Amino acid sequence: xxxxxxxxxxxxxxxxxxxxxxxxxxxxxxxxxxxxxxxxxxxxxxxxxxxxxxxxxxxxxxxxxxxxxxxxxxxxxxxxxxxxxxxxxxxxxxxxxxxxxxxxxxxxxxxxxxxxxxxxxxxxxxxxxxxxxxxxxxxxxxxxxxxxxxxxxxxxxxxxxxxxxxxxxxxxxxxxxxxxxxxxxxxxxxxxxxxxxxxxxxxxxxxxxxxxxxxxxxxxxxxxxxxxxxxxxxxxxxxxxxxxxxxxxxxxxxxxxxxxxxxxxxxxxxxxxxxxxxxxxxxxxxxxxxxxxxxxxxxxxxxxxxxxxxxxxxxxxxx
Amino acid sequence: xxxxxxxxxxxxxxxxxxxxxxxxxxxxxxxxxxxxxxxxxxxxxxxxxxxxxxxxxxxxxxxxxxxxxxxxxxxxxxxxxxxxxxxxxxxxxxxxxxxxxxxxxxxxxxxxxxxxxxxxxxxxxxxxxxxxxxxxxxxxxxxxxxxxxxxxxxxxxxxxxxxxxxxxxxxxxxxxxxxxxxxxxxxxxxxxxxxxxxxxxxxxxxxxxxxxxxxxxxxxxxxxxxxxxxxxxxxxxxxxxxxxxxxxxxxxxxxxxx
Numbered sequence: 177x178x179x180x181x182x183x184x185x186x187x188x189x190x191x192x193x194x195x196x197x198x199x200x201x202x203x204x205x206x207x208x209x210x211x212x213x214x215x216x217x218x219x220x221x222x223x224x225x226x227x228x229x230x231x232x233x234x235x236x237x238x239x240x241x242x243x244x245x246x247x248x249x250x251x252x253x254x255x256x257x258x259x260x261x262x263x264x265x266x267x268x269x270x271x272x273x274x275x276x277x278x279x280x281x282x283x284x285x286x287x288x289x290x291x292x293x294x295x296x297x298x299x300x301x302x303x304x305x306x307x308x309x310x311x312x313x314x315x316x317x318x319x320x321x322x323x324x325x326x327x328x329x330x331x332x333x334x335x336x337x338x339x340x341x342x343x344x345x346x347x348x349x350x351x352x353x354x355x356x357x358x359x360x361x362x363x364x365x366x367x368x369x370x371x372x373x374x375x376x377x378x379x380x381x382x383x384x385x386x387x388x389x390x391x392x393x394x395x396x397x398x399x400x401x402x403x404x405x406x407x408x409x410x411x412x413x414x415x416x417x418x419x420x421x422x423x424x425x426x427x428x429x430x431x432x433x434x435x436x437x438x439x440x441x442x443x444x445x446x447x448x449x450x451x452x453x454x455x456x457x458x459x460x461x462x463x464x465x466x467x468x469x470x471x472x473x474x475x476x477x478x479x480x481x482x483x484x485x486x487x488x489x490x491x492x493x494x495x
Numbered sequence: 496x497x498x499x500x501x502x503x504x505x506x507x508x509x510x511x512x513x514x515x516x517x518x519x520x521x522x523x524x525x526x527x528x529x530x531x532x533x534x535x536x537x538x539x540x541x542x543x544x545x546x547x548x549x550x551x552x553x554x555x556x557x558x559x560x561x562x563x564x565x566x567x568x569x570x571x572x573x574x575x576x577x578x579x580x581x582x583x584x585x586x587x588x589x590x591x592x593x594x595x596x597x598x599x600x601x602x603x604x605x606x607x608x609x610x611x612x613x614x615x616x617x618x619x620x621x622x623x624x625x626x627x628x629x630x631x632x633x634x635x636x637x638x639x640x641x642x643x644x645x646x647x648x649x650x651x652x653x654x655x656x657x658x659x660x661x662x663x664x665x666x667x668x669x670x671x672x673x674x675x676x677x678x679x680x681x682x683x684x685x686x687x688x689x690x691x692x693x694x695x696x697x698x699x700x701x702x703x704x705x706x707x708x709x710x711x712x713x714x715x716x717x718x719x720x721x722x723x724x725x726x727x728x729x730x731x732x733x734x735x736x737x738x739x740x741x742x743x744x745x746x747x748x749x750x751x752x753x
Contacts, residue, residue, distance in 0.1 A: 193753060237587035239752040257589050265587035271579040273509075275516040287505035288588045290498050332584055342587075 181251030183340045183371040184213035184236065188245030191231050205231040206395045208245065213340070213373055218366050220382035221375040222474070223392030229375035230268055231395075233344045237265045249340060261289070264338030268345045268375075270329035274318030278309050278328040281317065285335040303331040308357060323354035330361060341365055343374035347381050359385060379474040389474070391481065398481055407477055411469040414450055416443040421462030428456045440465065502590050503598040510602025511609075514568050523567075524610055527560035528617035546627060547715050553618035554633070554711040557611060558640050564610055565644040566667050568603055569651025574660035583752060596652070596747050600740060603648045611641045636714035638725060642732035643708035647671055649736045650703075653743035656750065673698075674705035703735050 189209040192202040206228040213219050221229050234240040236247055236254055252259040272281055279300050286296035304310045307327040312320070317328060326346070333341060346362070347355045362385055365372050376382055382389050383403060390400040399406055413432060418441045423434030430449020435442055441462075445453050447469075454464050514520055531553040576582040576599075585595065615637050619629055650670050654663035673680065680699045683690055707728055710720050 234583075234752065237583075239583060239586060241751060257591055260587060260589045263587065265584060267580060267583040267587075270584065271581045272584075273513065273581055275513055276509075280512075284505060284509050285584070285588065288502050288585065288590045290501060290589075329584070336588075 180215070181248065182212050183215055184211070184247065184249055184373065186211045186232075186236075186245065186247040189232070189235055189242050189247055190244045191228075191235060191240060191242050204395050206235070209397055211390060211397065211400065213371055214388075215371055216366060216369055217387040218362060218372045218374070218385050220386035220389040221373055221392065222377065222379065222382050222389055222478075223375075224377060227392040228395040229377075229392060230344055232392075233265070233267075233342050233373075233375060236342060237263065261336070262339040264333035264336065264341045266326075266329045266333040266341075266343045266346055268348065270325060272317050272325060272328055272332070275316060277312075277314045277316055278304060278320075278331065279313040281328065282331055282335055285332045289336045291336075299335060303334055306334070307331045307361070323350050326350060326354065327357065330358065334365075339370055341370055341372045341374075343372065345376055346374055347376060347378055355381070379478065383474050391478075393481065403474065407472045407474065411447055412472045412476065413470050414445045414447055415466075415468040415470050416445050416450070416453060416457075416464060417441075417466040417468075418443065418457050418462050418464055421457055421460045425460055426453070426456055428453050444470075499591070499594055503594045503601065506585075506590070506595055506598025507602035507605065510572060510599050511605050513572060514603070514606040517568070520564060520568070520606075520610070523560050523564050524613050527556040527614050530556035530560070531614075531618050531621055545625075546622075549621065549625070550618075550633065550715045551711065553614075553621065554636050554640065554715065557614045557618070557637065558643075558709075558711070561607065561611055561614070561640060561644045562647055562671060565603075565607060565647040566651055566664060566671070568606060569648040570655050570660055570663045570667060572603065573599055573652050573655035574663055577655070577752070578660060580752070586752070592748050593744060596656075596744050597740070600649065600652060603652075604645055607641065607644045607648065611637060611644070632714055632717075632719035635720035635725060636710045639708040639710055639720075639728050642728060643705050646703050646705075646708075646732050646735050646739070649739040649743070653739050653746070656743050656746040670702060671705065673702045677702055677704040677706060703731075707731055 186209050189206060189211075190204070191206045192204045194200045195203045209228075209232060221232065223229055231240065235242050236249070238254055238260065241255070247254045249259040250262055272278075276284070282300040282303055283296050286299055291299060300313075301310070304313050307330055309324065309327055309331065312324065317325060320328065326349070330343075330346065333343070341362075343362070346358050350358065359381065362372055362374065374385075386403070388400065388402050389406065391398040391406070417437075419439060421441060423436055423441045423443070426434060426443070428449065430446040430452060431443055432446060433444040443453065450467065457464055531549070533552065582595065586592065615633070618633070623629065647667065647670075651663065651667045654666040657663075658666070677699060679686075680695065680702065683695050683698075684692065713720065
């Protein structure tokens with residue numbers, strides 16, 4: 177039996193934008209992207225604002241045309257309309273027609289896939305239930321909150337039961353409940369055997385959901401792999417929570433940082449210095465409440481990779 | 496129905512639904528009917544000219560408000576899709592840009608048809624209410640007005656694909672005004688002897704002559720337009736629409752949606 181092509185393969189995908197009015201210059205948005213998304217995985221596409229995430233997704237959906245390189249969805253070139261049959265796409269901050277109800281909008285989306293009328297009716301009901309909008313099925317979307325619009329946007333991306341789902345910042349601007357709903361929805365898609373590529377700059381979402389992450393910086397792919405491969409596996413430091421002692425009263429080698437948190441003190445301690453620090457705390461009349469090993473997080477990785485200064489400087493730029 | 500055609504019809508139906516739910520449109524149609532009714536008042540002031548004035552004002556209202564509607568929906572509906580990015584999820588489906596663009600056009604033309612029909616029925620209702628019969632010859636002035644509006648919508652769509660909604664509105668109004676005074680362009684050589692002849696000729700050829708769609712006076716004076724004249728006008732409008740839509744389509748097809 178012939179093996180099915182990968183859900184998504186990009187080779188040398190490059191895109192620049194013209195900027196300026198009178199003297200136009202080319203600003204590279206994506207440079208030589210080589211990426212392969214495996215069947216059934218959730219791939220997090222992460223990077224700061226302006227790193228090329230949205231550009232990539234627009235190239236994959238045919239909204240933008242590459243300057244060079246190519247991409248294939250299940251073996252079909254993305255310029256080809258057939259590549260979009262097995263694709264679901266949620267743009268960033270989707271604007272859906274505010275004069276339509278979600279039921280009408282999903283019906284419209286279903287018609288564009290050529291679904292027969294009876295199938296569309298069923299599909300619309302199922303999707304509205306899936307995203308929790310069944311009670312607002314006949315409310316014009318102009319009355320929707322941001323979270324409800326996002327859910328309706330997700331529903332339209334699922335109307336054709338896509339094998340590959342491309343989601344651009346699906347959790348952006350959502351409250352905790354909305355984020356949980358979207359997270360569960362993404363996990364459900366994987367359980368159903370679908371492949372998901374979602375872009376995000378919320379690193380905790382990527383850590384929670386993804387099988388692998390692809391990291392972008394300045395339009396270039398910095399690394400791609402499982403979190404365990406990208407992050408240092410060992411303990412980075414220990415977090416020691418104490419009471420009854422002030423941080424400035426501790427001058428022990430191996431304490432990287434100390435800060436008062438209410439009546440307690442949180443210490444960042446090197447692993448080898450734990451015994452010394454515990455002894456010093458007790459000698460000073462304090463108590464050790466908890467010791468927590470801290471491993472490198474995706475956020476730490478980012479601060480290092482993106483040139484974070486370790487002084488609270490934000491490698492994410494504005495967002 | 497082929498799949499491509501069915502997608503085109505889906506876009507057209509949604510476009511029509513959008514315009515139906517746009518309240519400004521109703522205001523314009525109501526205003527046009529009110530203007531037709533005002534013809535009753537003016538008719539009272541003239542001797543034995545009341546019916547002509549009524550028809551004159553009714554057709555003029557249809558023309559003016561129809562043009563406003565055509566510009567409003569032609570620019571508004573296409574620019575809005577691009578500026579608000581509502582077309583992004585649609586174009587990521589197996590819908591070609593051609594189907595989207597032509598579907599929009601068909602939906603807008605159908606909206607214009609419904610609006611012109613409503614205004615025509617309004618005019619006939621006023622004529623009936625004032626004891627006059629239904630005169631079908633009026634349709635030979637209404638039909639060219641409708642064709643002119645279709646040409647306006649095609650231009651509005653073309654401009655919407657290349658520039659912002661404000662500039663697209665300005666350009667469309669410019670084409671409408673220039674087209675309604677195209678004899679001024681033709682005679683520009685006499686007014687501006689220094690103007691290059693080729694430029695005047697090119698301008699005259701490019702700008703549609705909207706006077707070709709204006710049979711209001713002749714119909715108001717009791718003439719019915721011969722079918723061959725209406726046939727030529729149809730051909731003229733079709734040719735213009737085809738060229739303008741092809742240009743719009745080429746621009747829309749090549750566009751990057753950043």
